[in-house]
Amino acid sequence: MRESLIRQMGELLLAEPGQSARELTAAIDQPGVTKTQVNSLLHGRPDVFEKTDDTPPLWSVREDALTKSMPSTASRATAPAGNATFGSQGAGPALRAWQQRALTAWCDNDHRGIVEAVDGAGKTVLGAAAAAEAVAAGRQVIVVVPGPDQQQQWIEALRAVLPSSRIGGLGSAAAHSLPSDGDVTVYTAYAAIQIRLLDNRAPTNPTVLIIDDVHGYSAGLYAKALLPGFAWRLGLTAALARSDNLVTEQLVPYFSTVIPGCDYPHAVEESLLPRVRLVRVPVRLTEQEAHALRLAEDRAQQALDTLIAKYSAPDTPAGAESFARSEVGERGPGAVFAKRYLDAAGKRTEVLTECAAKQSLLRQLPVAALARTQSIFFTDRATCASRIVQLLSLAGLEVARTGEELSTARREEIARRLRERTLHAVVEHRNVDAALTVPHAGMAMILATELTERQLVQRLGRIVRPEADRPPVVVVTYVEGTSEDSGVGETALTTLGQISEEVVTTDAAELPALLTRWLAEPGQPAAEAEQVGRAERTPDRATPGRPTVADQVARTERPIEPRTPINRPEQKEPTSDVMTELVTELTAQGGVATADELGDLIGLTDPEEMFAAVVAAAESDRLDYRPIEEGSDELILLSSAAGGTPEQRRTALAALTAWAAHSVDPIDEFHRLVRDLGPVRVPRHRLIGVAAFVRGVAPAGLL
Structure with a gap:
């Protein structure tokens, strides 16, 4: 088009x-x-x-x-344009101004550097231009990308600029061999870890390394890929910041410098990306929630003051969290204060993200409008993610949860359904799954607004795409008078206002009408869209007014009530069948799993029901459980059938939880964990699976 x-x-x-x-x-x-x-x-x-x-x-x-001939419909739809051509073989699209500046800076810096540019601005085209420079100089090139989708995108871009060269790929469904001189091979991250990128036995070796999304890999990948044999080095990223020290200790020293590329304000100013429509929905805490928030903030500040004064922790939120996570695995008083800070910060996030007002807001979303597009919901809490999936599913929408451990088959199924538009929404918990794209996303809803710059850029990259046929809608709900509120202090979400063509502040009562109008089909009047959507969702009855998620849920056999995380309702008594099903599935998973994993597998998505079943099974000595952090609803379960005495299982579970949630390099510390488990025996691949699920990444992301 x-x-x-x-x-x-x-x-x-x-x-x-x-x-x-x-x-x-x-x-x-x-x-x-x-x-x-x-x-x-x-x-x-x-x-x-x-x-x-x-x-x-x-x-x-x-x-x-x-x-010249006008562009043909056979041309690549995503080919950018500018005023400078590239490609050693005279092919490929023209470079935009920012791409030309970045490429020149990279060449002037001895062909080394990391370029920061937001998704959709043309990082892949810039990388292909750098590869063309290398091929023209007679060098071999290796490109490392997150997953198969990105691999195919790179292969197509490289073929466009290097039509006479052989472009190979390793890690995809098709097998390819290493290229000869002058060729380029594109590896998935998993393939790059599994094989030698440089083999001393080979007569020639690649001398150019390009890593896409360079910020998003683990220490294991960097140890395998950041080799001194690569003379030319290019890293590409939407946002270089991350929560550990790998940027300053490994990435910048290896790539030499960070080169400015293209941020969101520049991209929309130059019309490289569309502007967004921003909806701000302020909410308020209940008295009990506000009290719990004050307690958590006081405890976090006390611990942080000690970490800054006695242990030289950074005084920025992102720096403090990174420092605390690095300290919590150590021994001594510093680790104690680091744990106190992380526990209090976790409780604070829980109150802000899962407050009753935000849960109520979800119930007011217009089902017909959501059914006409694809939506993405971002949250930092696993229980909140489960809640969203449950609400939208009961309302009749097709929903998938991502950002967790997904098998290859499951990820491919979700990707296929997103392409075919048979999936209405995805819910992303914590880290964004870089290997999974949402091609028709029209709306994003952000329920946790205390985002780092990297997290904001990742989330915007999901919704702000150059091929969008209308301005994407971003809904931000925040608690008034807290650090979530940009009126109280500068937040990362201030960037959203700079790239918005329209900003509306509304409440839960007016939000459905606004979304119905903004998410209408292009060229379709809002009233007509609302009527069509209502007919699609309720074919057998006429519904007065605008049907919301709450309306649809009320028609199901399992209506659910808003949940507040502050006062846990009276614990529900699980049936023996539910408890037996839980324990049976835990055994089938090798004796170790997270409660969220098992809930998805047995269809028990209500957090209160799951907690009740876990407690009942533990009281029957059929399993042990432990939260990943004090006060957290996220639990890791260990079957009694895994062996050892009850005390040994509790010790093993404590070691497993600390490793899965807080280890700086889980792969490097994996063998020590296996030793610490002692007589408790569980499959090693399940240990990896649990750690990946807890961190919200695919297993390869731990490497």
Whole structure:
């Protein structure tokens, strides 16, 4: 659609030069085409279009473009444009201005550096340009990417700029051998860890290393890939910051420098990415929740003051958390205060994320509007993620939870359903799964707004895409008068205001109407969209008003009530069948699992019911359980059938929990964990699976 639209725009401007973007949009004979989309293409193709200095600018086709053919529909839809071509073999799209600056800076720095540029701005094109420079110099190139989807994207980009070179791939379904001189091989991270990137027995070796999403790997990958034999080194990332010391201790020293690329304000200003529609929904805590928040904040501040004064911890939130996580695994009083800080900070996050007002807001979302698009829900809490899945599923929407341990088959199934648009929403807990894309996302809802810069960039990368046919909607709910509120202090979410074309502050009562209007099909009146959506969701009855998640849930056999994390309701008595099913599934999983894993497997998604079943099974001496942090609802379970005495199992479970949740390098410390388990025997692959689930990554992400 993109290239055919550019062709039609060019034809219209050739027939009548000097049109504004608004006039051009009105003249285009394609339903659903917006002024935002037309503006993006006009600014994004300076090799084809030129503008006057008028306000608004008037557009024409460049004179030198008349000697070239207009873009064909066979061209790559994502090919960017600019004013400088690249490719040692005379092929490939033109570089944008920021890409040319970054490439020049990389070359001037002895072909070393990390470039920061947000998703959708053209990092892959920049990487392909660097690979073309290397091939022209007679060098072999290795590219490391997170997963198969990114691998295929890179292979296509490289073939476009190096049509005469052989582009291979390792780690995908097809097997490829190492390339000969002048070729490029694209590895998935898993494949890069499993094999030798440099083999001393080979007659020649690659001398160029390009790592995509360089911020997102573990110490294990860096140890395998960051080798001195690579003379040319390029790292690409949307945001380099991370919660440990690997950036300053490994990445920057290896790549030499960080090169400015393209941030979100620049990308939307240059029309490389669309602006968003921002919905701010402030909520308030109950008196009990506010009291719990004050206690947690006081405890966190006391522990942090001690860590800063006595142990030289950084005084920034991100720095303090990183320092505390590195200290908590050590011995001595510093570890005690680090644990106190993390426990209090975790409780604080729990109160803010799972407060009753935010849970109530979820119940007010319009089902018909959500059914017409794909939505992404971001939360830092596993229990909140389960709650969202339960609510939306009971409302009749197709929902999947990601950001957790997913098998290859399950990830491929989710990816397929997202492409086919048979999945309405995904819920991402903690870390974003970089290997999974949401191609038709129209709305994102952020329930935990205390985000680092890296977390915000990751989440925006899910929703702000260059091919969007309308401005994406970002809903941010925050607790008034707390650190979540940007009116109280500067937060990472301030960036959202800078890239928004419209900002609306509303409440739970008005949110459904606003989302129904903004998520309507392009060119479809909101009232008509609402009527169609209502008919689609409730074919057998007419529903007065606008059906919400709460309305749909009320029609199911299992209505659920809003949950507050402060006062746990009276514990429900589990049936013996539920407890037996829980223990049986735990045994089937090798005797060790998280409660969330088992809940997904046996269909027990209510956190209160799950907790009751776990307690009952523990009281029957059928399992032991332990929260990953004090006060956390996230539990790791160990079957009594795993062996050892009750005391040995409790000791083993404590060691396992500390390793799974807090180990700086879980793979490096894995063998020590196995020794610490003593007589308790569980499959090693399950230990890896539990750690991956707790951290919200795929197992390969631990490497």
